[in-house]
Amino acid sequence: MLKLVTTLLLSCAVCQGARAPVIGGVYGASNNGGLPVKIPAKEKILKQEVCNTEVCQEAAASLADAMDITADPCEDFYQFACGGWMAKNTIPEGKSKWGRFYELRDKVDQDLHEIVEMEEPGAATAVANLRLMYQGCMDTDAIEAAGLSMLSGAMENGQGGGWPTLLQDDFEQGSLNLGLLLGGARRSLGADYLLSMWVYMDDLDTSKNIIYIDQPDLGLPLAMYSDEESYATYIKAYKQYMVDVATILGAEYGSSATEEQIVADVEQVFNFEKMVASVMTPDSERRNSTAMYNPMTLAEIKECLISG
Structure with a gap:
């Protein structure tokens, strides 16, 4: 190359x-x-x-x-x-862009699809577990039979506190345990609220794994929160999506929440996301991997949180 x-x-x-061509010369x-x-x-x-x-x-x-x-x-x-x-090459249907790296990613996905669907006795534990997870996701009959049981906590005042939008006056402020709520969302849904965390190889010492802590993922791209006028159509659709989800779950679990209450809560949610977005670092300022690498011990992290 x-x-x-x-x-x-x-x-x-x-x-x-x-x-002019050069022939036989140096x-x-x-x-x-x-x-x-x-x-x-x-x-x-x-x-x-x-x-x-x-x-x-x-x-x-x-x-x-x-x-x-x-x-x-x-x-x-x-x-x-x-x-x-x-x-x-043309941009494939359903893709917004295409290139050699996207082509390679697509090839890897196809190979992985073949691996999880094949029946291979004596496969490694990690591969066997991957196939079990894939089979669970593809078992639509079991998913339909389970219904919304996995979301039953939305109407329960347990350790997670329930969903205030649906509980309204029945919501008990003291029942909310933010740590359990965020941890449960990360463990069960893979969602990164307020903080994103994952385990991966140390950038400077690949012989060991470390815990990475970074800013969260929001419901919309970061730029949309700082320029609502340009992205008004997307923001409106995003808010309506939240209203629709709350309305459907409310009807399923017999919530007394009114449409006006749900819309008001959605506005509060969006304003909170906008506040979080205002203190996040845009991608354009996250390109220096050296500056992004800030190893700390657990004790040092606790000290930072305490000192604020």
Whole structure:
């Protein structure tokens, strides 16, 4: 790949001169005052080691297929390097964008789909558990039979406190345990409210795993909360979605909440999300991985929370 890029850049460098071919020479000089460009002699090029394995041939064919050699690299280098791939590919149905990395991601997803659907005796524990989870998600009959039982806590004043929007006057403020509520949402729903946390390899020491703590995921992209006028249509639909969910669950569990109460609560929820968004760091300021890496012990985190 490095040799290919070097060759392409060299072709542009030569083009900046007289654009005249250099035959059998060692140097090609521009006639517009540019610096001479050293070009390996033909004999030296022939002596270079060339990978000719099946894998290398496949990679080379893929690169060549993605190029448009009819384009002038000095005029449109992107077309020269990627024009072939663009001509052969369109954005798939249901996708907003497409590219080589998305293509690879799609291929990985397809391979994973084959793995979870195959029946392989003696599979590793992790693979066996993955297949069990997949089978549970695909068992629509069992899902329908369970109904909304997993959401029954919405109308219960247990340790989670229930859902105030549906409980209204029956909600007991003292019953709310925020820690249990957030922990339960993370464990059962994979939702990151107020904080996002996950376990992954240490960026600077991949021999160990660490707990990462970061800002949360919100219901809408961060930019929408700071520019409500431009995204008014999306925000309206988002609020209506919350109202619809609360209305359906309210009817299912016999809530006494009125439409006006639900709408008022949804507005409070959105305003709270907007407040959280105002103290979050936008993606444009999160590109420095070194600045994002701030290891702390549990004691240090507690001290930060106490000192505020």
